[in-house]
Amino acid sequence: MKKIEGGVTAAQGFEAASAAANIKYKGRTDMALVFSKAPCVTAGTFTTNVVKAAPVIWDRNLVLSGAPAHAVIVNSGIANACTGEEGMEYCRQTAQEASACLRIDENTVLVGSTGVIGFQLPIDRIRNGVRMLSAAKRTGIEAGTEAAKAIMTTDTVHKETAYEFELGSGKAVIGGMAKGSGMIHPNMCTMLSYVTTDAAIEKALLQKALSEIVQETFNMISVDGDTSTNDTLLVLANGLAGNDVIRDEDSDDYRAFYEALRAVCRELAMKMAGDGEGCTKLIETRVIHADTLANARILAKSVITSSLTKAAVFGRDANWGRVLCALGYSGVQFDPDKCDLYFGEGEEKLLIFTNGSAADYSEEKATELLSGEKVHILADMHMGEAEATAWGCDLTYDYVKINADYRS
Amino acid sequence: MKKIEGGVTAAQGFEAASAAANIKYKGRTDMALVFSKAPCVTAGTFTTNVVKAAPVIWDRNLVLSGAPAHAVIVNSGIANACTGEEGMEYCRQTAQEASACLRIDENTVLVGSTGVIGFQLPIDRIRNGVRMLSAAKRTGIEAGTEAAKAIMTTDTVHKETAYEFELGSGKAVIGGMAKGSGMIHPNMCTMLSYVTTDAAIEKALLQKALSEIVQETFNMISVDGDTSTNDTLLVLANGLAGNDVIRDEDSDDYRAFYEALRAVCRELAMKMAGDGEGCTKLIETRVIHADTLANARILAKSVITSSLTKAAVFGRDANWGRVLCALGYSGVQFDPDKCDLYFGEGEEKLLIFTNGSAADYSEEKATELLSGEKVHILADMHMGEAEATAWGCDLTYDYVKINADYRS
Numbered sequence: 001m002k003k004i005e006g007g008v009t010a011a012q013g014f015e016a017a018s019a020a021a022n023i024k025y026k027g028r029t030d031m032a033l034v035f036s037k038a039p040c041v042t043a044g045t046f047t048t049n050v051v052k053a054a055p056v057i058w059d060r061n062l063v064l065s066g067a068p069a070h071a072v073i074v075n076s077g078i079a080n081a082c083t084g085e086e087g088m089e090y091c092r093q094t095a096q097e098a099s100a101c102l103r104i105d106e107n108t109v110l111v112g113s114t115g116v117i118g119f120q121l122p123i124d125r126i127r128n129g130v131r132m133l134s135a136a137k138r139t140g141i142e143a144g145t146e147a148a149k150a151i152m153t154t155d156t157v158h159k160e161t162a163y164e165f166e167l168g169s170g171k172a173v174i175g176g177m178a179k180g181s182g183m184i185h186p187n188m189c190t191m192l193s194y195v196t197t198d199a200a201i202e203k204a205l206l207q208k209a210l211s212e213i214v215q216e217t218f219n220m221i222s223v224d225g226d227t228s229t230n231d232t233l234l235v236l237a238n239g240l241a242g243n244d245v246i247r248d249e250d251s252d253d254y255r256a257f258y259e260a261l262r263a264v265c266r267e268l269a270m271k272m273a274g275d276g277e278g279c280t281k282l283i284e285t286r287v288i289h290a291d292t293l294a295n296a297r298i299l300a301k302s303v304i305t306s307s308l309t310k311a312a313v314f315g316r317d318a319n320w321g322r323v324l325c326a327l328g329y330s331g332v333q334f335d336p337d338k339c340d341l342y343f344g345e346g347e348e349k350l351l352i353f354t355n356g357s358a359a360d361y362s363e364e365k366a367t368e369l370l371s372g373e374k375v376h377i378l379a380d381m382h383m384g385e386a387e388a389t390a391w392g393c394d395l396t397y398d399y400v401k402i403n404a405d406y407r408s
Numbered sequence: 409m410k411k412i413e414g415g416v417t418a419a420q421g422f423e424a425a426s427a428a429a430n431i432k433y434k435g436r437t438d439m440a441l442v443f444s445k446a447p448c449v450t451a452g453t454f455t456t457n458v459v460k461a462a463p464v465i466w467d468r469n470l471v472l473s474g475a476p477a478h479a480v481i482v483n484s485g486i487a488n489a490c491t492g493e494e495g496m497e498y499c500r501q502t503a504q505e506a507s508a509c510l511r512i513d514e515n516t517v518l519v520g521s522t523g524v525i526g527f528q529l530p531i532d533r534i535r536n537g538v539r540m541l542s543a544a545k546r547t548g549i550e551a552g553t554e555a556a557k558a559i560m561t562t563d564t565v566h567k568e569t570a571y572e573f574e575l576g577s578g579k580a581v582i583g584g585m586a587k588g589s590g591m592i593h594p595n596m597c598t599m600l601s602y603v604t605t606d607a608a609i610e611k612a613l614l615q616k617a618l619s620e621i622v623q624e625t626f627n628m629i630s631v632d633g634d635t636s637t638n639d640t641l642l643v644l645a646n647g648l649a650g651n652d653v654i655r656d657e658d659s660d661d662y663r664a665f666y667e668a669l670r671a672v673c674r675e676l677a678m679k680m681a682g683d684g685e686g687c688t689k690l691i692e693t694r695v696i697h698a699d700t701l702a703n704a705r706i707l708a709k710s711v712i713t714s715s716l717t718k719a720a721v722f723g724r725d726a727n728w729g730r731v732l733c734a735l736g737y738s739g740v741q742f743d744p745d746k747c748d749l750y751f752g753e754g755e756e757k758l759l760i761f762t763n764g765s766a767a768d769y770s771e772e773k774a775t776e777l778l779s780g781e782k783v784h785i786l787a788d789m790h791m792g793e794a795e796a797t798a799w800g801c802d803l804t805y806d807y808v809k810i811n812a813d814y815r816s
Contacts, residue, residue: 030693040563051736051744081729084745117729118766122431222490224715227737229729308713308811315812321525321637323490326461329635336459337492356492397805404723 001260007160008176009144011198013037013240017136018150022130023122024077024115029196031126032147033133033243034194035102039068040236041200042110043207047212047231050280052081054087056232058095062110066203069236070108072194073098073130075152076179080113080121081229090121097127101134112192114179114230115153116353123169148177154402155181159271165260172199172241172259182275193218193268199257200239201246208257209250210235218266220297220390222305223276224399235261243259260315273304273391274374278398281370283313285377286345288387295332296388297380302330303377304392313375314394318343318366319405320352323377338382344369345376415568416539417552418583419606421445421648424551425544427445429537431530432485432523439534440482440555441541442602443510447476448644449608451615455621455639462488462495463519464640466503469586473590474611476508477644478516480602481506482559484587486530488521489637498529505535511544520600522587522638523561556585559600562810567679573668575661577607580607580649582668586676589631589657589685598686601626601641601676605668607665609654610648616657617666618643628705628798630713631684643669681712681799682782686806689778691721693785694753696795702795703740704789708740711785712800721783726751729758731785741797746790752777753784 009016014036018029044063046056062069073094080087080162101254113121122352138141138383148158161174194352200211212235218233239245246253274282285303303309312319320341337356342349343366350366351359369375375394417424422444452471454464470477481502488495503517507766511515521529545551554564570583588599589604609617618641621675626641647653654661682690693711698704711717714734728749736744750757751774758774759767777783783802 049733049736050740050742051732052737061453066640079729081733086765117727117733118761119720227733229733229736307807311808311811314808319525323491323523324459325457325635325637326455330458330460334458353526357494374788394809395808397808399715400719400722400803400805400808403719403803405725 001163001165001263003296004162004164006147006162007144007175008034009139009141009178010162010193011173011196013198013238014196015137015139016147017133017138018146019129019132019136021075021125021127021132021287023075024309029146029150030076031129031133032150033137034072034147034196035137036070036236036238038238038240038404039070039108040238041203041206042234042236043203043210044232044234045210047085047228049227049229051199053113053230054091055113055232055271057088058091059232059234059343062107063255065405067107068108070104071098071102072110072112072234073128073133074192075126076114076151076153077115078119078121079115079117079230081117086120090123093123094126094130097130097322103129107174110234112232114151114192118230135396141330144177148343149316151179153179153181154277159268159273159275161264163260163263165256167199167241167256169243173197174264176264176268178272180272181275183236184379188232191228191231191272192230194263195235197235197237198239198241198271199237199246200241200243201237201257205249205254206237207244209261212283213262215266217262219271221269221273221299222252222301222392223273270391273393276393277402278396279393281394282374283377283392283394284374284389286387286389287379287381289383290381291384292387293386293388296386298330299379300388300390304390306393310392310395312369314369314396316367318352318370324353333369334381336384340380342378345378348368349378409571409573409664409673412570412572413553414549414570415583415585416442416602416604417547417549418570418606419581420698421606421646422604423545423547423557425541425546426554427537427540427544428538429483429533431483431533437558438484438539439537440479440558441545442604443545444478444644444646446646446648447478447516447530448646449611449614450477450642450644451618452640452642453618455490455636457498457635457637458488459637461521461638462499463521464638465496465670467518467640467642470515470741475515477518478512479506479510480518480520480642481541483534483537483691484559484561485523486527486529487523487525487638489525494528498531501531502534502538505538506542509539520640522600525637530758542626552585556642559587561587562685563587563683565683567676568784569672569675570669570670572687573664573774575607575651575664577651578649582607582672583674584672586680588680589683599636599639599680603643603672605643605645606647606649607645607650607654608649609645609665613654613657613662614643614645617658617669621670625670625677628709629677629681629694630800631681632710653781668791677726678799681801684801685799686804687801688785688804689721689801690782690804691785691802692782692797694795694797695787695789697791698789698794701794701796703815704794706789707735707736707798708738708798710734715803718800718803721778722804724775724778726760726771726778732761742789742791748788750786751784753786757786
């Protein structure tokens with residue numbers, strides 16, 4: 001497996017486009033199309049929020065139906081969330097427009113929306129945007145990058161990644177794009193994220209792989225503890241790599257595909273955490289030697305979710321008491337006197353807390369370890385063999401600024 | 409029942425004092441004593457954090473032992489948390505010093521600490537502080553106020569309240585003080601809070617009343633979602649009102665006492681939420697017509713805990729989508745199309761969201777309702793008869809500022 005350039009258009013047979021449809025933002029693109037010439041097997045995970053945006057319901061229905069997909073249409077600016085029947089009607093009209101322009105069945109069109117909750121979609125502009133996207137779609141890495149840029153809201157960088165991997169029959173490619181910066185606390189799902197591959201894989205196995213991988217990637221990040229109404233992660237597999245369809249969980253091909261899908265999801269999730277609203281640092285918390293995997297995950301996530309820990313990291317203050325406190329209220333039982341805490345990683349790592357008290361460490365060195373773009377926190381529970389990693393970001397003035405006045 | 413002036417010294421037989429023991433802060437008091445001439449029946453609730461500060465363990469042991477209490481010694485600046493055996497030894501030495509100075513049994517001395525986690529207590533200064541407190545203790549409302557000021561950390565105002573209420577045998581008084589501004593997300597308990605009463609009540613019944621009342625008062629507030637290692641709520645009842653000891657849950661005396669204890673706890677909890685670190689507004693979220701009480705509480709608490717809602721309130725942005733989103737990810741099942749949202753209260757209240765869509769409301773009026781010192785959010789679930797109220801505060805630049813550099 002090797003990392004390659006590109007995102008959603010890295011795999012064979014995928015095209016993309018972006019358009020400035022004037023939905024809410026001015027002077028930038030705000031709609032994206034991902035299109036596959038061949039019909040795609042799909043898998044998806046969606047928000048667990050009781051309040052689900054219309055596109056979430058639309059996509060989930062299509063994915064569950066087992067029908068193949070040809071296209072994804074996404075807009076940024078307005079989330080099409082919480083609008084009763086009207087929201088579903090807008091999804092249908094978007095798909096109908098795409099169906100007419102791209103000459104594909106209406107039920108092969110997935111849709112996505114991200115932005116302000118509660119405003120109605122300007123459906124005429126959306127339909128016009130679909131027409132522009134259909135005319136502009138093309139192959140090539142650049143088209144994928146443009147699509148990744150068009151779905152940004154408060155994101156400061158676009159997010160995409162791609163990997164090439166080996167199957168028995170030859171090479172295949174998987175790539176993806178994502179957006180997400182605020183209201184990020186995925187639960188069984190993520191913000192908007194679209195992954196494409198030319199590998200051929202059975203639908204049930206694709207969904208199984210995705211559902212497992214989500215647990216250790218997108219579900220292990222948090223920006224602000226708010227689980228969005230729109231979280232959607234879709235994988236489209238068009239089979240153009242020409243491999244024998246992957247059907248066997250015990251095959252080398254499945255393992256190779258799984259590894260590549262995990263790499264894409266992990267990278268997109270980390271990019272999302274590292275681009276949290278207003279943030280200056282990615283915080284990676286690794287918990288080792290926990291008693292169970294579930295507990296390792298809860299502990300790691302509790303640390304990256306703690307507002308006080310996040311604010312301390314922003315201030316480069318090695319306030320390990322807040323880390324210990326966050327482990328303590330996570331709900332997991334453990335003995336604080338047997339927990340070791342470190343800042344930093346590898347050879348650089350600095351023991352901060354051990355045997356129930358502060359270790360004899362240099363504050364200067366600790367501050368230095370908190371000064372980079374990536375801050376590592378390691379908790380050794382000394383209880384068992386389970387481990388987990390979670391990713392978050394610091395809490396800054398800019399987070400407050402962005403969110404005190406997001407709608408205007 | 410009527411509200412009266414004062415706090416921990418409002419009830420008969422209680423004295424208090426404060427001292428500047430130079431523990432961490434300069435130029436201010438940082439130790440407090442609450443003393444009862446008569447031995448007190450006690451009840452308490454404590455943090456559920458696995459990491460418990462030594463004073464929490466000390467106090468819990470004393471309260472569970474059933475022994476009477478005479479005094480509480482509290483310091484601010486350093487939390488005496490997470491320090492293994494050393495922390496317990498400091499509690500013991502504090503109690504020993506108080507025992508010698510006040511001529512009371514060592515096991516009648518409760519202790520409390522609040523401040524930075526992980527630093528060791530300067531025990532010589534603490535012992536010296538106990539000597540100063542013992543010499544300075546006196547009756548009167550002012551002494552109680554001084555104690556309430558001495559236990560503040562990042563609090564901007566001291567917090568105390570008192571009520572007089574009628575028992576069959578005559579009047580009794582209950583009063584209390586509290587501190588708490590950050591790391592506030594009580595779970596079965598609160599930050600430091602001390603309540604005194606001259607009513608005579610059986611220990612088991614006092615604990616029962618307190619445990620119930622905590623659920624709807626201190627456990628319904630949150631500043632930042634971080635459950636502290638030090639949360640402690642203690643009630644001391646010295647019986648000097650001379651009433652027949654309250655032993656019967658079905659008596660008028662118990663009901664009168666219960667109502668007064670609830671008023672004190674509710675007021676102290678609201679003061680804590682309204683003085684959240686850096687905050688400019690108290691947010692009160694009331695959920696009505698929920699299916700169960702437990703669900704009403706979860707829903708109300710989810711709204712006041714949402715960082716995005718808190719930031720929107722700071723910006724006076726009527727971003728109701730975030731309120732709905734927070735209800736949605738709370739874990740409670742409901743139909744968003746049947747939920748009504750309002751800002752404001754009483755005659756002033758403004759319908760914002762109904763039938764799955766935004767109501768036809770004036771943004772100007774909504775902004776006005778978000779501009780006061782207290783912001784009311786009301787969610788009508790239309791499912792049943794249960795209701796609950798939770799209190800939080802807005803998320804501001806100053807919260808980040810205070811917490812990015814708390815230790816220095």
